[in-house]
Amino acid sequence: MKFKLPGIVTAVGAAAAMMAAVCAPSAASAATKSTDALLDVSPYRMGNLYPSLTWSNYVYYKTIAGTDHYDIIVSGAGKTQTVSSPGYGFEKTGRQRAVVVNLDPCVSYVVKVGARDANGNGPTSRGRLANSIRPGGVLKASAKRGTDPTTATFTWTPPAVRGHTNEYGMSVKEVVSRPTPLSYQTELVRMSDNKVVKSYTIAANTITGSVSHSVTGLDRKGAYVLRVKATNAWGTCDNKAGRILLNRVS
Structure with missing residues (x-):
């Protein structure tokens, strides 16, 4: 089953299949929604405030008990990069924060967070859109x-x-x-x-x-x-x- 990401149009199946999906959500769909609610992902674009954080993207998320680490998955302009991080320091909101650097300031990215066990397995949230930090076209x-x-x-x-x-x-x-x-x-x-x-x-x-x-x-x-x-x-x-x-x- 394909999920709809912000700003991205996904394919739609036949009416009967769509009704079946609504009436009987798959286990994968339920797991994804549950992961979304637990992680509460919020991407936040940053500029060149510090040399070490060039065109970066902060990603805020909540922790899930029993998780070994988190994969921060950032996709845009035909490229995907993954950063594994436990997050560093808790924010006042109770969420953790990870950072992905060297992004294109003119590209909007889709950000996902995966909660992984020690073997690298675990659920992944649906994508959240992080718009470009520079403006688009008129x-x-x-x-x-x-x-x-x-x-x-x-x-x-x-x-x-x-x-x-x-x-x-x-x-x-x-x-x-x-x-x-x-x-x-x-x-x-x-x-x-x-x-x-x-x-x-x-x-x-x-x-x-x-x-x-x-x-x-x-x-x-x-x-x-x-x-x-x-x-x-x-x-x-x-x-x-x-x-x-x-x-x-x-």
């Missing part, structure tokens, strides 16, 4: 020329994943609840010769609605592309730059 992008066709307005909405600024000493809940300020780096490219003719930086803000950017001095018979990269305190992801097309006026 959404709902559009471009429209003004009444004067040498002017245009480009609009977009912020990325679904803004990343976060995790100041030292903040709790996990504080980090998640605070909106991350984003700035935007833009480059206007003339398509006829692929030349950058204008570039701007839109100052950091916490806007959650549409962002607008007006441009003047355009060639009415020229087509342009505005490249937009969202940036937070941890940087930007070049591979997630948005491209907004402005067509020429016939």
Whole structure:
């Protein structure tokens, strides 16, 4: 039976099979749900606060009696790495904490925790999503020329994943609840010769609605592309730059 991870669509079987699964959960399904409840996994992305914790991911979890060690399983961008850890030190919440380092700040990861006996056997939780610490690409992008066709307005909405600024000493809940300020780096490219003719930086803000950017001095018979990269305190992801097309006026 396939389990549904956050943000990942799994295959769905025939209606009869699905009804059977609902009416009579398998032992594996029950065990997984039980493991989820016992471990209560919570991933938490970290930036470069310390040289030894480069682009790391803290993973908080509860202990299960009789467990020899825990496998922290982190998957993303086609790669999986596993760190075995008893956790180090109990947090005030009664949970333990492990850390996985050298992750890509532009990649979102699925995190699982397995409770293992001395032979390496034991149940594994379902995956929890740890979003990228740098922002993703802008959404709902559009471009429209003004009444004067040498002017245009480009609009977009912020990325679904803004990343976060995790100041030292903040709790996990504080980090998640605070909106991350984003700035935007833009480059206007003339398509006829692929030349950058204008570039701007839109100052950091916490806007959650549409962002607008007006441009003047355009060639009415020229087509342009505005490249937009969202940036937070941890940087930007070049591979997630948005491209907004402005067509020429016939």
